[in-house]
Amino acid sequence: MKRSVLKFGGSSVADFSKIKNIAQYLKERVEADEQLVVVVSAMGKTTDQLLASVNELTSKPNDKDLAMLLTTGEQQTISFLSLALNDLNVNAKPLTGYQAGIETIGKHLKSKISSIKTDLLEQLFKEQNILIVAGFQGFNKAGELTTLGRGGSDTTAVAIASALDCPCEIYTDVTGVFSTDPRVYPEAKRWDTISFEEMMEMSALGAGVLETRSVELANNHNIPIYLGKTLSNEKGTWIVPYDQMLERKAVTGVALDKEMAHVTITYPNESQSFLHDLFIKLEEAEINIDMISQIQNQDGLQLSFTFKESEERELNELFDSLKSDYDRLYVKIETTYCKVSVIGAGMRDMTGIASKIFKTLIESDIPFYQVTTSEISVSYVVDGENGEKATRILCQTFDL
Amino acid sequence: MKRSVLKFGGSSVADFSKIKNIAQYLKERVEADEQLVVVVSAMGKTTDQLLASVNELTSKPNDKDLAMLLTTGEQQTISFLSLALNDLNVNAKPLTGYQAGIETIGKHLKSKISSIKTDLLEQLFKEQNILIVAGFQGFNKAGELTTLGRGGSDTTAVAIASALDCPCEIYTDVTGVFSTDPRVYPEAKRWDTISFEEMMEMSALGAGVLETRSVELANNHNIPIYLGKTLSNEKGTWIVPYDQMLERKAVTGVALDKEMAHVTITYPNESQSFLHDLFIKLEEAEINIDMISQIQNQDGLQLSFTFKESEERELNELFDSLKSDYDRLYVKIETTYCKVSVIGAGMRDMTGIASKIFKTLIESDIPFYQVTTSEISVSYVVDGENGEKATRILCQTFDL
Numbered sequence: 001m002k003r004s005v006l007k008f009g010g011s012s013v014a015d016f017s018k019i020k021n022i023a024q025y026l027k028e029r030v031e032a033d034e035q036l037v038v039v040v041s042a043m044g045k046t047t048d049q050l051l052a053s054v055n056e057l058t059s060k061p062n063d064k065d066l067a068m069l070l071t072t073g074e075q076q077t078i079s080f081l082s083l084a085l086n087d088l089n090v091n092a093k094p095l096t097g098y099q100a101g102i103e104t105i106g107k108h109l110k111s112k113i114s115s116i117k118t119d120l121l122e123q124l125f126k127e128q129n130i131l132i133v134a135g136f137q138g139f140n141k142a143g144e145l146t147t148l149g150r151g152g153s154d155t156t157a158v159a160i161a162s163a164l165d166c167p168c169e170i171y172t173d174v175t176g177v178f179s180t181d182p183r184v185y186p187e188a189k190r191w192d193t194i195s196f197e198e199m200m201e202m203s204a205l206g207a208g209v210l211e212t213r214s215v216e217l218a219n220n221h222n223i224p225i226y227l228g229k230t231l232s233n234e235k236g237t238w239i240v241p242y243d244q245m246l247e248r249k250a251v252t253g254v255a256l257d258k259e260m261a262h263v264t265i266t267y268p269n270e271s272q273s274f275l276h277d278l279f280i281k282l283e284e285a286e287i288n289i290d291m292i293s294q295i296q297n298q299d300g301l302q303l304s305f306t307f308k309e310s311e312e313r314e315l316n317e318l319f320d321s322l323k324s325d326y327d328r329l330y331v332k333i334e335t336t337y338c339k340v341s342v343i344g345a346g347m348r349d350m351t352g353i354a355s356k357i358f359k360t361l362i363e364s365d366i367p368f369y370q371v372t373t374s375e376i377s378v379s380y381v382v383d384g385e386n387g388e389k390a391t392r393i394l395c396q397t398f399d400l
Numbered sequence: 401m402k403r404s405v406l407k408f409g410g411s412s413v414a415d416f417s418k419i420k421n422i423a424q425y426l427k428e429r430v431e432a433d434e435q436l437v438v439v440v441s442a443m444g445k446t447t448d449q450l451l452a453s454v455n456e457l458t459s460k461p462n463d464k465d466l467a468m469l470l471t472t473g474e475q476q477t478i479s480f481l482s483l484a485l486n487d488l489n490v491n492a493k494p495l496t497g498y499q500a501g502i503e504t505i506g507k508h509l510k511s512k513i514s515s516i517k518t519d520l521l522e523q524l525f526k527e528q529n530i531l532i533v534a535g536f537q538g539f540n541k542a543g544e545l546t547t548l549g550r551g552g553s554d555t556t557a558v559a560i561a562s563a564l565d566c567p568c569e570i571y572t573d574v575t576g577v578f579s580t581d582p583r584v585y586p587e588a589k590r591w592d593t594i595s596f597e598e599m600m601e602m603s604a605l606g607a608g609v610l611e612t613r614s615v616e617l618a619n620n621h622n623i624p625i626y627l628g629k630t631l632s633n634e635k636g637t638w639i640v641p642y643d644q645m646l647e648r649k650a651v652t653g654v655a656l657d658k659e660m661a662h663v664t665i666t667y668p669n670e671s672q673s674f675l676h677d678l679f680i681k682l683e684e685a686e687i688n689i690d691m692i693s694q695i696q697n698q699d700g701l702q703l704s705f706t707f708k709e710s711e712e713r714e715l716n717e718l719f720d721s722l723k724s725d726y727d728r729l730y731v732k733i734e735t736t737y738c739k740v741s742v743i744g745a746g747m748r749d750m751t752g753i754a755s756k757i758f759k760t761l762i763e764s765d766i767p768f769y770q771v772t773t774s775e776i777s778v779s780y781v782v783d784g785e786n787g788e789k790a791t792r793i794l795c796q797t798f799d800l
Contacts, residue, residue: 016457050476057416057480058487065486068494069479072472076450079469080457086465087458094468098498099543143499 003125003166004029007039007135007157011173012230013077014044016084021231023084030090030129037121037164038092039135039157040081042073063108067137067147070109071097074134074153081132092130097137097145102156104138104146110286111138111146112213113155116163133160149286151211158214162221170210171230176237177202177209179400180254185392189400191252192235195242198252201343201377215239242345250353251344251398256391259309260337262369262381266330268300274326275301281318287311291339291372291381306370306381309335337369338387341379342394354378360397366390403525403566404429407439407535407557411573412630413477414444416484421631423484430490430529437521437564438492439535439557440481442473463508467537467547470509471497474534474553481532492530497537497545502556504538504546510686511546512613513538513555516563533560549686551611558614562621570610571630576637577602577609579800580654585792589800591652592635595642598652599625601743601777615639642745650753651744651798656791659709660737662769662781666730668700674726675701681718687711691739691772691781704770706781709735737769738787741779742794754778760797766790 006026013019029036041047050069054061078094085092101117124131135153140146148155154170161168177199178188194202196219203212209227218225218239228236267274282289287307295302307315312333319331347353357378361368366389368380382390394400406426413419429436441447450469454461478494485492501517524531535553540546548555554570561568577599578588594602596619603612609627618625618639628636667674682689687707695702707715712733719731747753757778761768766789768780782790794800 016453019457053416054480054483057419058483060487061483062486065479065482065494068482068496069476072475072479075472075475076469079465079472080454082465082468083454083458083461086462087460094465096468096545145496 001033001035003035003037003164005037005039005157005161005164005166005168007153007168007170008041008230009153009170009172010041010044010046012171013040013081016080018230019043019077019080019084020087023081023088023090025231026085026092026130027088027090035125035129036131037157037160038081038130038132039153039160040074040077040132041135041153042070043077043080046073046076064144067108068145070147071134071137071145074136078132078134085130085132090130091128092132093124093128094132094134095124096134097156098139100131100133100160102133102138102159104140104148106146107286108140108144108146110149111140113138113148113159116159118163121160121164149211149213151214154211154214155217158217158223158225161223161225162217165221165223167224167226168218169226169228171228172209173229174209174227175229175232175234176227177239177253179252180391180395181256184256184388185254185395185400188395190235191237193238193240193245194252195245195345196239197242197376198343198345199239201341201374202253202255210239249344250346251342251400252346253343254391254394254398254400255339255341255343256387257339257341258384258387260306260339260381261309261312261333261335262304262306262337263315263334264302264304264332266300266302267326268328269326274322274329275303277325278303278322281322285314285318287314287318291370291379293370304370306337306339336384338382338384338390339379340382340387340390340394341377342398343377345376347376347378356397357394360393361390364389364393366393401433401435403435403437403564405437405439405557405561405564405566405568407553407568407570408441408630409553409570409572410441410444410446412571413440413481416480418630419443419477419480419484420487423481423488423490425631426485426492426530427488427490435525435529436531437557437560438481438530438532439553439560440474440477440532441535441553442470443477443480446473446476464544467508468545470547471534471537471545474536478532478534485530485532490530491528492532493524493528494532494534495524496534497556498539500531500533500560502533502538502559504540504548506546507686508540508544508546510549511538511540513548513559516559518563521560521564549611549613551614554611554614555617558617558623558625561623561625562617565621565623567624567626568618569626569628571628572609573629574609574627575629575632575634576627577639577653579652580791580795581656584656584788585654585795585800588795590635591637593638593640593645594652595645595745596639597642597776598743598745599639601741601774602653602655610639649744650746651742651800652746653743654791654794654798654800655739655741655743656787657739657741658784658787660706660739660781661709661712661733661735662704662706662737663715663734664702664704664732666700666702667726668728669726674722674729675703677725678703678722681722685714685718687714687718691770691779693770706737706739706770736784738782738784738790739779740782740787740790740794741777742798743777745776747776747778756797757794760793761790764789764793766793 104111504511
């Protein structure tokens with residue numbers, strides 16, 4: 001019997017008529033002799049509303065209680081979807097993260113899945129063909145409820161697909177993977193297939209379709225992911241190993257990561273213990289940094305990196321606590337930058353891509369402040385106001 | 401260290417300002433060196449709203465999915481209360497019914513608590529002084545989420561108090577136990593103490609302050625229950641063993657049970673298998689019946705009993721299914737009756753109470769259709785329109 005994991009995001013289950021339509025679609029799939037795990041998010045803006053309501057109650061909410069609260073959102077969706085299926089005489093089993101055996105590690109609100117009780121799911125499949133699992137949630141070793149980080153429901157779906165070794169279909173309100181954000185460049189092309197590596201770069205560099213961790217997980221377990229529009233006949237994109245790709249191009253996408261900030265740190269003393277403390281604290285605070293440059297000269301240590309503007313408050317707190325130990329530390333934070341990245345798995349086989357990008361940006365009068373490269377991507381930090389312009393020009397240059 | 405279980409009902413936690421006030425009160429209690437288990441219901445009308453929303457989704461909701469949905473209500477309350485306590489720098493542990501180890505048996509929406517993992521609670525008390533437990537919910541042997549029947553959060557509180565062998569305080573919007581419903585008879589007296597037996601009769605006969613099962617459980621484990629108004633300085637009522645009562649009267653209360661219905665069944669044949677099937681089906685459907693009278697004469701079996709008007713649909717379905725096996729069955733259901741009960745643990749020591757009631761009803765022109773007695777109560781079925789009148793006259797007669 002064919003088996004798949006399907007994931008429907010918050011906007012796909014935003015109201016009862018959408019939930020009913022999904023139930024009807026799932027009914028057709030199981031009648032075609034499939035077994036399905038269906039992962040759902042909280043309905044529409046439920047999570048945001050719960051968080052907003054908490055602000056009326058306390059100005060310093062703690063993570064453990066917030067996680068307990070937020071998990072009710074997905075629990076309601078799995079109940080509603082199961083009720084809708086039952087209305088169509090389809091028997092389904094709704095499961096909270098706890099019930100599905102999704103064990104996590106890490107902070108309560110930014111947990112990572114550490115294991116899934118596959119034998120439990122296998123056992124349940126003996127009794128019914130649809131298991132509905134609450135996305136974005138799990139439980140830790142202490143038996144406390146936890147939520148996963150950003151894009152958590154995608155991770156739930158891919159992790160279950162990896163555990164069950166079956167394909168994963170992720171449905172959102174986007175038709176698939178495009179060469180760049182169609183809101184920035186309306187002529188952007190949708191790909192039928194894209195490789196795991198390219199998708200990982202796209203996600204990591206800000207394309208925002210799917211969290212990097214989900215793609216990484218699928219890549220590690222060789223689980224194909226389909227990205228498509230919910231209940232649409234429009235074709236979506238399959239994310240597959242590079243050697244299974246039907247179309248190959250040198251450059252497949254331009255990713256634009258807005259709301260970036262840039263920090264420059266100067267510390268005049270011997271730097272080993274300082275660097276050690278800094279990176280330990282960054283890890284503890286789970287702040288993602290990128291584009292790290294470091295210079296050691298007669299003035300001491302010079303370090304710069306980029307980070308998400310949204311994490312500015314946490315980063316400032318981190319530096320405040322560091323300054324108590326390192327009083328001669330000098331920190332300069334600048335905001336409203338963008339990162340524009342050009343991605344392509346074919347890039348390693350080709351030459352001239354980087355120089356073509358340099359030439360394009362210079363000819364278009366777009367200054368860039370930092371450049372980093374990976375095996376299949378080149379990233380540029382540009383002024384916030386130049387981000388969309390650079391994206392469009394690079395898409396035209398590479399015929400995307 | 402003194403230990404207590406406190407329960408706050410839905411109207412007591414209906415909004416954030418109420419939840420904050422309760423948090424402040426709990427803080428004072430733990431600062432006075434107490435350990436508390438706090439059982440809470442869903443906020444205000446949350447459960448009703450969830451049930452109403454389900455009607456938009458399906459006309460035939462199934463119990464398993466409904467239970468899964470409804471448990472989110474209390475889970476949100478425990479999260480909010482824990483957040484409010486955290487805001488006051490009080491560390492608390494919110495626990496779902498599952499996490500508190502509240503195992504249940506029976507139907508998903510009318511489950512009964514079968515066991516509580518006391519050692520788990522004892523373990524948690526080593527780390528913190530407030531455990532917040534979601535009322536009204538648990539899980540069954542299959543690991544599915546369940547809800548308890550009516551008054552379920554009271555049962556959760558009393559069951560935990562019984563398991564931990566400590567007193568239980570139940571807070572609602574009523575000041576305590578009155579001789580009768582003050583809405584019917586404003587001069588009704590509030591008791592400082594009442595015995596378990598009287599309270600059980602009061603509850604069973606419709607006083608509605610506390611479900612019978614909760615009182616029964618407390619009685620079995622000899623757990624004193626306090627019934628009081630949430631965050632009020634007004635004195636409430638302690639429910640205690642009869643021999644610990646401070647004040648003793650022959651008659652302590654008049655309970656009015658509205659919306660009763662009456663069924664008369666005639667079945668002309670030999671009746672053993674019919675009665676067996678009837679009572680098995682009543683038990684399966686979990687329909688509570690009362691005031692059973694049975695006569696066997698030359699016309700066959702005549703049986704009558706009372707039941708809650710709200711269960712008329714289920715009872716009709718039950719008789720429809722019985723008629724397929726017993727085609728000569730004749731059933732007559734009459735609605736809009738009331739049951740008026742006079743209760744007093746002192747009744748068994750005294751004589752003349754029953755005759756005094758008879759005399760009072762006859763003199764007041766209140767016809768009654770059926771009478772049943774227990775050791776400490778006498779109940780009368782009267783017309784719906786006479787229920788409140790009979791209650792007031794009986795309260796005056798017995799100076800309640």
